[in-house]
Every structure is written in structure tokens, then in C-alpha cells.
Amino acid sequence: MSTKTLSVPGARPTTAPALGPERPVAWPRQSVRTLSNGLQVVLAELHTFPKVAAQLFFRSGNAAVALATPGLAEITATVVRTGTASRPSRRIEEDLRRMGADLGTHAGADSSAISIAGLAEFSGGLLEMVADLARNASFTAEEVERERRQKIEELRIERTTPGFLGSECLRRVLFGAHPYAIVAPTEEQVGGYTREQLADFYRRYYVPENALLLAVGDFKTGAMFEQIEKVFGSWRAPQPEVQKSPAPPKNIGRHVHLVHLPGAVQTQVLVGNLAITRRDPDWLRLTLANSIYGGAFHSRLVINIREQKGYTYSPRSGAHPLRQQGYFSVHAAVRNEVTAATLTEIFYEMDRMRSIPVTAEELDSARSYMTGVFSLGVATLDGVVGQLANVYLERLPADYLETYREKIRALTADDVLIAARRYFDSANAQIVLVGDRAQIADQAALFAEVTEYDAQGKQTSK
Amino acid sequence: MERLRIPVEYTTLANGLRVVASPDRSAPVVTVGVYYQIGFRLEPRGRSGFAHLFEHMMFQGSENAGKMEHIRLINSSGGLLNGTTNYDITNYFESVPSNALERVLWLEADRMRALKVDDENLRNQRDVVKEEVRVNVLNQPYGGFPWLDLPPVAFRNWPNAHNFYGDFTDLDAATLEDVGNFFHTYYAPNNAVLLMLGDFEPAEGFALAKRYFEDIPAHPLPPRANVSEPAQTEERRGEVEEKFGPLPAMAIGYTAPPRGTDDWYAATILDRALHGGRSGRVHRELVLEKQIAVEADGSADTFDTNGPTQMVTRIFHKPEFTTDQTLAAFDEIIRGVQENEIREDELDPVKVKFRADFYSMLEGGMGAHMPRFGLMHYLACFTLFDGDPQRINTILDGFLAVTPKQAQAAARKYLVPKNRAIVVRRPVAHGAAR
Numbered sequence: 075m076s077t078k079t080l081s082v083p084g085a086r087p088t089t090a091p092a093l094g095p096e097r098p099v100a101w102p103r104q105s106v107r108t109l110s111n112g113l114q115v116v117l118a119e120l121h122t123f124p125k126v127a128a129q130l131f132f133r134s135g136n137a138a139v140a141l142a143t144p145g146l147a148e149i150t151a152t153v154v155r156t157g158t159a160s161r162p163s164r165r166i167e168e169d170l171r172r173m174g175a176d177l178g179t180h181a182g183a184d185s186s187a188i189s190i191a192g193l194a195e196f197s198g199g200l201l202e203m204v205a206d207l208a209r210n211a212s213f214t215a216e217e218v219e220r221e222r223r224q225k226i227e228e229l230r231i232e233r234t235t236p237g238f239l240g241s242e243c244l245r246r247v248l249f250g251a252h253p254y255a256i257v258a259p260t261e262e263q264v265g266g267y268t269r270e271q272l273a274d275f276y277r278r279y280y281v282p283e284n285a286l287l288l289a290v291g292d293f294k295t296g297a298m299f300e301q302i303e304k305v306f307g308s309w310r311a312p313q314p315e316v317q318k319s320p321a322p323p324k325n326i327g328r329h330v331h332l333v334h335l336p337g338a339v340q341t342q343v344l345v346g347n348l349a350i351t352r353r354d355p356d357w358l359r360l361t362l363a364n365s366i367y368g369g370a371f372h373s374r375l376v377i378n379i380r381e382q383k384g385y386t387y388s389p390r391s392g393a394h395p396l397r398q399q400g401y402f403s404v405h406a407a408v409r410n411e412v413t414a415a416t417l418t419e420i421f422y423e424m425d426r427m428r429s430i431p432v433t434a435e436e437l438d439s440a441r442s443y444m445t446g447v448f449s450l451g452v453a454t455l456d457g458v459v460g461q462l463a464n465v466y467l468e469r470l471p472a473d474y475l476e477t478y479r480e481k482i483r484a485l486t487a488d489d490v491l492i493a494a495r496r497y498f499d500s501a502n503a504q505i506v507l508v509g510d511r512a513q514i515a516d517q518a519a520l521f522a523e524v525t526e527y528d529a530q531g532k533q534t535s536k
Numbered sequence: 537m538e539r540l541r542i543p544v545e546y547t548t549l550a551n552g553l554r555v556v557a558s559p560d561r562s563a564p565v566v567t568v569g570v571y572y573q574i575g576f577r578l579e580p581r582g583r584s585g586f587a588h589l590f591e592h593m594m595f596q597g598s599e600n601a602g603k604m605e606h607i608r609l610i611n612s613s614g615g616l617l618n619g620t621t622n623y624d625i626t627n628y629f630e631s632v633p634s635n636a637l638e639r640v641l642w643l644e645a646d647r648m649r650a651l652k653v654d655d656e657n658l659r660n661q662r663d664v665v666k667e668e669v670r671v672n673v674l675n676q677p678y679g680g681f682p683w684l685d686l687p688p689v690a691f692r693n694w695p696n697a698h699n700f701y702g703d704f705t706d707l708d709a710a711t712l713e714d715v716g717n718f719f720h721t722y723y724a725p726n727n728a729v730l731l732m733l734g735d736f737e738p739a740e741g742f743a744l745a746k747r748y749f750e751d752i753p754a755h756p757l758p759p760r761a762n763v764s765e766p767a768q769t770e771e772r773r774g775e776v777e778e779k780f781g782p783l784p785a786m787a788i789g790y791t792a793p794p795r796g797t798d799d800w801y802a803a804t805i806l807d808r809a810l811h812g813g814r815s816g817r818v819h820r821e822l823v824l825e826k827q828i829a830v831e832a833d834g835s836a837d838t839f840d841t842n843g844p845t846q847m848v849t850r851i852f853h854k855p856e857f858t859t860d861q862t863l864a865a866f867d868e869i870i871r872g873v874q875e876n877e878i879r880e881d882e883l884d885p886v887k888v889k890f891r892a893d894f895y896s897m898l899e900g901g902m903g904a905h906m907p908r909f910g911l912m913h914y915l916a917c918f919t920l921f922d923g924d925p926q927r928i929n930t931i932l933d934g935f936l937a938v939t940p941k942q943a944q945a946a947a948r949k950y951l952v953p954k955n956r957a958i959v960v961r962r963p964v965a966h967g968a969a970r
Binding site: 087088089090091092093094095096097098099100120121122123124125163164167168170171172173174175176191192193220223224227228230231234235236335337338339340370371372377380381382383384385386387388407408409438439440442443444445446447449450451452453454455456457460 | 540560562563564565600601603604607608609610611612613614615616617631632633634635636637638639642643659660661662663664665666667668670671674675676677678734735779780781782783812813814815820823824827830852854885886888889891892893895896898899900903904905906907908
């Protein structure tokens with residue numbers, strides 16, 4: 075192998091300069107208050123740009139009703155933005171534009187949210203818009219029908235998207251009877267939901283006792299609280315009941331789940347197992363171990379299967395902290411012929427993390443990475459909103475953000491080993507492959523028994 | 537109206553490297569970028585996709601930081617990094633805690649000075665790039681729609697009209713010699729701008745820039761290539777097979793007025809009246825009111841191109857409507873802005889939204905952990921293309937001054953059939969997905 079140096083002359087230092095002294099991270103001051111109707115409000119001032127971002131969360135998402143009505147929370151959220159008692163759809167969109175605002179209404183597994191961001195000079199109007207959508211959504215038959223058709227077409231596209239098919243299948247095999255198993259409804263289910271079902275979800279769960287309002291941006295905290303009290307203070311509704319979910323299965327041994335996508339020119343490889351929530355005492359240990367394994371560009375898995383072997387463009391691992399039960403997963407989109415080789419390396423790197431302590435240098439790098447990226451997130455509006463949402467939605471300790479960096483710095487190689495042994499469960503991991511059966515079935519069978527599915531999620535073998 | 541003022545300081549080193557500093561001490565982080573004025577428009581013929589493949593090679597090792605060292609040094613300093621290839625620029629950027637500023641400058645200078653790569657690195661990144669093309673284009677529904685579909689239909693001059701991600705045969709043909717030639721031709725300090733944003737004093741940043749970059753020799757640049765397009769005389773059309781997705785889609789691109797002209801400002805505001813989410817006329821008419829489309833929106837690469845570019849509308853329509861029916865409904869929207877002025881009570885909110893979007897871009901623009909990426913990006917483009925980073929503080933004026941009459945004139949002049957190209961994505965397998 076020939077090495078070519080494309081060099082031009084000039085004197086210069088040949089080693090990287092040392093890091094300078096670290097400047098302390100000043101977390102934007104948070105103010106927390108609960109209104110008399112139970113609405114929890116968290117504010118943080120950030121004066122870098124004349125913008126305000128606000129998110130109103132409800133602690134009920136798709137999982138709240140997934141066993142009876144999958145995806146109902148998501149379609150409800152979609153329809154929420156299409157009209158209120160006083161504002162038809164077109165008026166909402168025009169009002170938003172007049173305030174320089176973007177609006178999103180979505181539901182995930184654990185929460186539903188109305189998110190708005192716009193110019194600070196319109197902060198009062200932005201809050202009124204959020205309150206109007208939270209309290210007065212009209213669910214007209216016409217809007218429901220239009221959004222229903224949109225949703226069905228979106229689902230059809232998702233069912234041709236390898237990334238979607240892979241995560242859908244992994245969630246199903248990891249969570250079994252638990253509502254987290256279902257990430258999307260079927261076309262038939264979307265076709266069957268009535269406007270009364272949507273309105274009922276809204277009435278039950280879009281209530282102040284179930285809500286958290288976050289606002290971050292260029293405002294004065296005192297004036298903002300007054301505005302919020304004025305807009306949200308008269309809102310009253312009973313607290314919803316929270317239903318208990320069935321336990322997810324305990325998977326023993328590896329199993330391969332192959333989703334057949336005819337004509338695929340690449341294979342989406344996923345490996346996963348159940349893990350923990352953000353409230354678990356092991357959470358920071360797991361995130362640190364994940365960053366060494368495959369959660370950063372400079373991580374073992376990325377170096378191995380991308381930079382050394384060239385199997386894939388964007389391999390990554392992640393710890394996913396759902397509220398009741400988290401999971402750990404690895405994914406990589408690889409050329410068909412290296413599907414088995416990729417799985418071998420994924421398991422090799424998991425087992426190496428489980429058996430040999432990480433080096434002092436790796437540990438130090440990873441701790442710096444975690445604390446540094448955390449600091450970057452303090453410097454943007456979206457970053458601050460996201461971190462506050464993590465803390466207050468999951469009811470983490472109030473000092474979570476302030477103490478995060480020192481807690482990360484205190485972690486040891488033993489902590490990483492403990493986390494890897496507990497949560498990189500290579501012996502019982504579930505394998506999902508999305509690709510063309512003819513190209514990969516033989517490789518799949520090398521790892522465990524194989525169950526095949528079609529793109530609709532229907533089991534087609536055994 | 538509150539007017540934002542961004543602090544910007546600007547200097548040029550003896551070797552021609554332009555350096556821009558924009559301090560902001562509110563958080564202890566810095567974002568650093570090096571932008572080279574070379575993109576996929578000017579990659580060598582027979583080497584489609586090369587500018588992007590080359591961008592990958594810039595992460596494979598430089599004289600004093602071998603393979604993975606660059607990435608290790610940034611990640612272990614608590615930072616994130618990336619690079620992107622665009623039509624007329626290629627950028628490399630990092631966000632790090634501010635105590636790593638000097639280290640980042642050392643790394644960027646090291647790879648501006650001397651790339652150190654071998655055949656094994658090239659083979660490896662060629663494989664990686666092919667998987668990138670598969671995951672983003674060949675194995676995705678609507679992959680490459682319409683950014684790879686439109687240029688070959690819309691344009692006639694190869695720099696504007698080829699496959700920017702690259703044919704696999706061209707990627708396979710790339711050699712280490714090509715890598716060397718490309719580096720020596722375009723990766724010169726006098727063809728680049730260095731940007732520093734965030735937690736540092738400009739004087740200190742300029743001193744560090746001088747220390748690490750100024751002795752990198754300048755070299756002569758090739759004469760500016762001709763990227764102009766021959767005059768278009770009729771509407772152009774193309775069709776691409778959609779292998780996975782179930783819905784028919786179409787993209788309509790109108791070639792935009794030249795950068796910096798009065799028409800450019802007017803056409804940009806016109807674009808925002810037509811597009812820009814659910815309040816734009818295209819989405820409102822096609823999705824919300826006529827309900828022909830499932831999704832319809834569009835955009836123009838206003839700030840970061842320096843050659844022929846298009847305002848593009850993307851429509852995914854219901855299978856029960858034909859291409860012709862959908863296009864007729866779209867054309868009716870275009871006729872609407874040609875025949876009648878957009879009234880001020882519609883155009884004023886469009887401008888408010890334009891200002892808000894501009895601020896959002898400056899503030900972030902690349903996710904929650906890359907502070908001020910957009911500010912860096914715009915400053916780089918104003919420096920490289922217009923010679924003046926201070927334009928960041930005045931550019932809004934031109935857009936906010938556009939009148940209904942000017943927007944209408946731009947619609948009549950530019951939104952005409954002989955200035956447009958249309959590409960249809962036709963699903964081949966829509967039975968299979970249902």
C-alpha cells in the first residue's frame with residue numbers, strides 16, 4: 075500500500091495543542107411554578123436572538139391507548155392544529171405567519187405536545203395560540219376526514235421505508251404485549267377512528283393536571299408568568315387515570331426477524347434488547363458505555379465497521395429512555411453481502427465491552443465527550459428546550475442539569491463494565507433485518523432461528 | 537420592529553485566507569468552520585461525485601493527525617464535527633467547548649496544509665460513500681427526489697447538470713492522483729474562509745488564526761469556470777421511475793434570478809409566499825383546499841449558491857389525480873400571482889416569517905448541538921460570494937423592502953414555462969405496498 079503525502083513546506087507545531095482552562099457552564103436560570111389548576115410551568119431566559127420557543131406537553135401519548143386504539147394520540151394531535159372554536163384552519167396558519175411562528179402538534183409514546191416558536195415581540199399571541207389549541211380544538215368532520223386520508227398515505231410511504239420498518243419490528247419483538255410494541259396504526263385502524271374518539275382522547279388527556287408548559291427565549295420571567303396566568307389560569311379539568319401496562323416479554327436467546335422488502339439494494343441491520351429509563355440509577359453509566367460502544371463518531375463500532383471495514387455509512391447505537399421501560403439498540407444500513415459480517419462485529423464489540431474494562435484514555439475521552447456535548451446543548455434554544463423537557467417530563471431531580479457534568483466525570487471503567495454487562499445483552503439480543511430475502515436469508519440463518527415478515531408486519535413464516 | 541445586530545470582524549491573512557470572527561460570550565462554546573470555494577458543480581468530468589468523495593478524504597488524515605486522529609481529538613475535547621459538500625462550497629466545521637478553540641484551529645490548518653492519505657483510505661471511503669448513496673437514494677422511497685432528478689433535466693452545462701452524488705463507475709474510477717490534484721487545485725488558503733463564532737475575543741482568535749494558518753502557502757487558482765447556462769427556449773420535462781414509494785410525485789423548478797439582483801430579492805419573497813409550510817399558497821391550494829396533493833411545498837437555495845439554481849416545488853399527489861390535473865392546479869396558483877398583485881396584508885406576514893426564519897437559521901440551523909451553524913454558513917457565503925461578511929446585518933433590508941408590484945413582476949418574468957423544468961416520479965410497484 076502506497077502512502078502519498080501531499081505536503082507543502084512551512085514550520086509548524088506537529089502535535090495538537092493542549093486544551094485551555096475550561097470555562098464554567100452557566101445553565102440558564104430556570105423558574106418553576108405550578109398554577110392553581112395543576113399546570114406546571116418552567117421558564118428559562120435566553121436572550122441571544124429575539125425568539126421564544128414554547129412547548130405544552132401532556133403526559134399521555136400513543137402508549138396511553140395503544141392496546142385498544144393504536145396511533146389515536148398521534149392522529150388526535152394532528153387534527154388539533156386544524157381548527158378551534160374561533161379559528162378555522164386557514165386563520166390558524168395566517169396567525170402563525172403573522173407572528174413569524176412555526177407550530178407542531180405531535181404525539182410520541184409517552185406524551186402529546188403542542189410546540190410553537192416565533193418572534194419574541196409576539197410572545198403573548200404565541201401563548202394564546204397554544205392555549206386555544208389546548209382548550210378549544212373543534213375536530214370538525216371535514217378536517218378529520220382530510221387528515222385521515224393524509225395519515226393513510228403517510229403510512230403507505232412509511233411501509234416502504236427501511237428505517238421505519240426496522241424500528242417498528244424491533245419495538246414489536248422487544249415489547250410484545252406492552253403498548254410500546256406498537257409504533258404505528260394500520261390503515262384499517264386509521265380508517266375506523268371516529269371524530270368522537272379523537273375528541274374523547276383530547277378531553278381526557280389535554281388537561282392542566284396532566285400538562286407541562288416550557289418556555290425558553292427572549293422574555294422577562296416575571297412578565298411571562300403573568301401572561302401565562304392570564305392565558306391558562308382559568309383552564310380547569312379533571313386529572314386523567316393512568317392505566318397499568320402489561321409487562322414486556324423476557325426474551326431468552328437470540329432470534330432473527332427478517333422483514334422482506336423486495337428489491338432492496340441494502341440491508342437495514344438492527345440489534346436490540348430491553349434496558350432502562352432515565353430515572354434508573356444506571357442511566358448515566360449506560361449512556362457513557364453507549365458513547366464508547368457506538369454512540370459517537372469516535373466509538374468502537376463506527377471505527378470498526380465504517381472506518382476500517384467500509385460496510386456502512388452511518389452505524390450508531392443508542393439508549394432509548396421511554397418512560398416505563400427503555401431499550402438499547404444498534405443500527406447500520408449495510409450492503410447486502412456483508413450482513414452476516416456486520417452482525418458478527420456488532421456482537422464482537424458488545425462482548426468486548428462486556429468482558430474487558432475500557433482503557434483510561436477511552437474513559438477520559440468519553441467523559442469529556444459527554445460533558446462537552448451537554449455544554450453545546452446549553453447554547454441553542456432547541457437544546458435548552460430539549461434538556462428541560464427531559465428533566466421535567468420525567469420528573470428527574472431538580473439539580474439534574476446542574477450536577478450532570480460532575481456526575482459524568484465521576485464515572486469509572488467499572489461503571490462502564492457494569493452497564494455493558496447489564497444492558498448490552500448480546501446473548502439474548504433480538505436481531506432485525508430489513509432487506510431482500512433472496513439476498514440475505516442464508517446469512518440471517520447463521521445467527522439464530524429466523525422468522526419472516528412482510529412490509530405490513532404480517533408474519534409470513536412459521 | 538426589533539433589529540438584531542451581529543458583531544462581525546473580518547481580516548485577510550498574508551496568504552489570502554479570509555478570517556471572520558463573531559464573538560458571543562453567552563455560553564462557553566465555539567463553532568469553527570473552514571469553507572472552501574469548491575463544490576460539486578466544478579468536480580472533474582468523468583468523476584461525478586468526486587467533490588463529495590474528496591470531502592470524506594479530508595477526514596482520513598493530514599500530515600500531523602493520522603486517520604481517526606482528527607475525529608478523536610474533536611470528540612475527546614467534548615465536540616462534534618462534520619462536513620458537507622454543496623454546489624459551490626465545501627465546508628468542515630466543529631462545535632466544541634471554547635477551551636478547545638486552539639486545538640480545532642491546529643487541526644483545520646494541518647489538513648489545509650497537507651493531506652496524508654493512501655489507497656486503502658480511498659478504497660474504504662469509496663465503500664462508505666456507496667453505502668451513503670444507497671441509504672439516502674437507492675434504497676429509500678423518493679431518494680434523491682428532486683435534488684438529483686431535476687438538474688439533468690433543467691440544465692445543459694455539465695457542471696450544473698450531472699449526478700452530484702456520483703455514478704458508481706465514476707466513484708470506482710477515482711484515484712489517489714485525482715485526490716492530490718483536487719487538493720492542490722482548490723484547497724488553497726486563498727480559496728477559503730475561516731470562521732470562528734462564540735466564546736472568544738476576536739483579537740485572540742485572529743492571533744491564533746495567524747499563528748496556525750498564515751504560513752500555509754497560497755497558490756494560483758484556476759480561472760473561474762464558466763457555469764452559465766445557454767438560454768432556455770422551452771419547457772423541459774423528465775421522468776424518473778419510483779421503485780419503492782406508492783404515490784406519484786412531481787417537482788417543478790424555475791431557474792432563479794442571479795444572486796444579489798433586485799429580482800433575486802423579489803423572487804425570494806415570492807418563493808416564501810408560494811411555499812413555506814401550510815400557509816403558503818401551494819400547500820393551501822393543493823393540500824388543504826383542492827386536496828389533490830398529500831404534501832406540497834418548496835424552497836429556493838437563496839443564500840448558499842453562486843451559479844444557476846432553481847426555486848423548486850415538490851408535490852406528492854393522490855393516485856386518483858393525473859400528472860396533468862395536478863400540474864393544471866399548480867399552474868392556476870402561478871397564474872394567480874402573475875395576474876394579481878399579492879396584497880400587502882398577505883405579503884407583510886410573509887416578510888415577518890422570513891425575518892423569523894432568518895433568525896432561527898442564524899441561531900442554530902444544524903440541530904440543537906451545533907450552535908450558530910447557520911450564522912457561520914451565511915457569513916461564509918457572504919464572504920466568498922459577495923466579499924462582505926457584514927452583509928449579515930443588512931441583507932434583510934432588501935427582502936423586507938420588496939413590494940407587491942415587484943413580486944408580481946418577478947412572477948411574470950421568471951415563473952414562465954420556458955424558464956422551468958418538470959420531473960415526474962412514477963411509482964412502478966404501487967400494488968405491492970398496499
